[in-house]
Amino acid sequence: MLRFPGHGHRDADDVVIGPLDLAARVDEALAVQALAFGLGADEIAVRRQIVLRHLTYPGARALGATTTDGRLVGFVYGMPNDRAHWWSTVVEPYLRAQDNDGWLDDSFVITELHVHPRFQNRGVGRTLITAITDSAAEPRSILSAIDIDSPARGLYRSLGYEDLARQVLFPSAPKPYAVMGAPLPLRHP
Ligand SMILES: CC(C)(COP(=O)(O)OP(=O)(O)OC[C@H]1O[C@@H](n2cnc3c(N)ncnc32)[C@H](O)[C@@H]1OP(=O)(O)O)[C@@H](O)C(=O)NCCC(=O)NCCS
Numbered sequence: 001m002l003r004f005p006g007h008g009h010r011d012a013d014d015v016v017i018g019p020l021d022l023a024a025r026v027d028e029a030l031a032v033q034a035l036a037f038g039l040g041a042d043e044i045a046v047r048r049q050i051v052l053r054h055l056t057y058p059g060a061r062a063l064g065a066t067t068t069d070g071r072l073v074g075f076v077y078g079m080p081n082d083r084a085h086w087w088s089t090v091v092e093p094y095l096r097a098q099d100n101d102g103w104l105d106d107s108f109v110i111t112e113l114h115v116h117p118r119f120q121n122r123g124v125g126r127t128l129i130t131a132i133t134d135s136a137a138e139p140r141s142i143l144s145a146i147d148i149d150s151p152a153r154g155l156y157r158s159l160g161y162e163d164l165a166r167q168v169l170f171p172s173a174p175k176p177y178a179v180m181g182a183p184l185p186l187r188h189p
Pocket of ligand 1: 115
């Protein structure tokens, strides 16, 4: 468990990072994702089914960031990649075109990482992704992020993730994504 002090005014702003029963707290997690990433009610309903399905995959794991009064304010989850998973089948041709598809083997996928806007930029996201990958058995990690300069892309680069493919289009997603990969353990500051 790692603790993050708040801004000094309220103990309730202190955040603790630890294991998360994401299936039990999926609605809280999606409420955080909706605020952080921008999701409408329809998208939340779709994501809910996808998250619950992901959690049945072998090796799927989640960590949460929780305030001392029990509110979930951030989460990360992921799993060992399987080339048969939908995400992997979408990115595979883009990676193959760059001769990078070997990254799909023996790799831990970060599926989602989100921090409530009021709790961003104090190291919670960095700790969540570092902690979940530190306990992975795989020698590398991959993920996809919207292909723009964003806090997420800056964070991933600072941890050692590099672009494996750009302008990756997921069916039904309006914006192109970048696929990034990093050797594990991630770079610690
Ligand atoms: C990406 C995200 C999870 C990072 O969480 P966070 O707790 O704010 O991240 P951290 O405080 O650990 O910041 C880590 C790094 O991110 C970058 N960063 C964070 N917030 C930033 C901001 N507002 N502007 C610029 N860079 C920022 C910094 O490089 C920071 O590095 P530093 O620790 O050297 O200062 C969070 O910004 C978020 O939820 N964003 C919206 C949802 C999203 O895009 N998720 C990722 C989907 S792929």
